[in-house]
Amino acid sequence: MKLRSIVLSDYSNLISFWKKNYFVRGIDNLDRFKLFLEKNPDLSIVAEVEGKIAGTVLGSFDGRRGYLQKLVVRKDLRGKGVGKGLIQEAVRRLKALGVVYIPISCEKENRGFYKKLGFKNNKQVIMSLEVS
Numbered sequence: 001m002k003l004r005s006i007v008l009s010d011y012s013n014l015i016s017f018w019k020k021n022y023f024v025r026g027i028d029n030l031d032r033f034k035l036f037l038e039k040n041p042d043l044s045i046v047a048e049v050e051g052k053i054a055g056t057v058l059g060s061f062d063g064r065r066g067y068l069q070k071l072v073v074r075k076d077l078r079g080k081g082v083g084k085g086l087i088q089e090a091v092r093r094l095k096a097l098g099v100v101y102i103p104i105s106c107e108k109e110n111r112g113f114y115k116k117l118g119f120k121n122n123k124q125v126i127m128s129l130e131v132s
Contacts, residue, residue: 001054001082003089006044008034014046017053022072036060045089047073047082055082059090066094066102087117 011033018024037044043059055073059066068090073082104119105126
C-alpha cells in the first residue's frame, strides 16, 4: 500500500471512488475541494494498492484541533489495514503541526474501529447545522 498526499488533479477519480464506496454530496464539488486542499496542505491522504485508490482520508487543522473526514476504504479492502494506515498517517501529520485534540464523528457501527486506534467516547453530544 502506498500513501500519498491528495492533489487537486485527483478530484475526478476521488468522486468516482466515493460514489462507489460511500457517498457524495453537493459540498464535494470541485471549488470546495480545491479550497479545502489549499487551506490544509498535505493533510489529505490517498492510499493506493496496485495503482488504484484503496482509501482516502481528508484532514484539516484549526490551530488547535485536527479533524478527519471522508475516511473511505474500498469495499473489498475493508478490514485489511487500509483505514488504520490512513488514520495513523493523518494523525502523524497533524501531530507534526502541533495538534492537541482530534475529535471524530462517526457512525455507531464504526466506533470499535476508532477505539482500537485510541479514540475514546466523551460526554459531548454530536450536533450539526447544515448551512446552505
